[in-house]
Amino acid sequence: MxxxxxxxxxxxxxxxxxxxxxxxxxxxxxxxxxxxxxxxxxxxxxxxxxxxxxxxFVPPKWPAPDGSQQFHLDLTVEDMDAAEKQALALGATVLDAADRDRNWRVYADPAGHPFCLCAC
CATH class of the missing domain: 3.30.720 (Signal recognition particle alu RNA binding heterodimer, srp9/1)
Known part of the structure; x- marks a missing residue:
């Protein structure tokens, strides 16, 4: 329990x-x-x-074979391209969005924490 x-x-x-x-x-x-x-x-x-x-504060490195990202936030969105555009305008940076056909993309917030935008 x-x-x-x-x-x-x-x-x-x-x-x-x-x-x-x-x-x-x-x-x-x-x-x-x-x-x-x-x-x-x-x-x-x-x-x-x-x-x-x-x-x-030192932001996590992603990807880092010699270290861990510690954790990340998965944020569900209805429109990946629109959400990406908004996140980038707010100061996010792209970490991994190379495969545009998958249902998630990885970004860093302005402090460097990784988060994913995930299609719902």
Missing amino acids: AFAKLGAVVLDCPDPLALAEFYAAVVGGTPTPADEGWVDLAGHGGTPLAFQEAPG
Whole structure:
């Protein structure tokens, strides 16, 4: 029997408010500063997201045969090309979108965390 439930996914980053604003534009919600160095993304559907200031933050490398990406977010979208265009306009960068026929593409958010846009 489980004894806990997932409270939030927390992303370390150099600028919590800026990264919360990026994800608010992607998944909806409102960045809500909670404590110094911490911002919650409130009012969107799905698992709660929070952003924590991490001095000396080093983004994960993807792909990296000698290291791990640690985790990534899968974001479902109805129109891959339109979603890609919007994500790039918000500051995302392409990590792997070479195979345009598959149902997912990999990007990095402005702090360097990998995420996938996945066709629903």
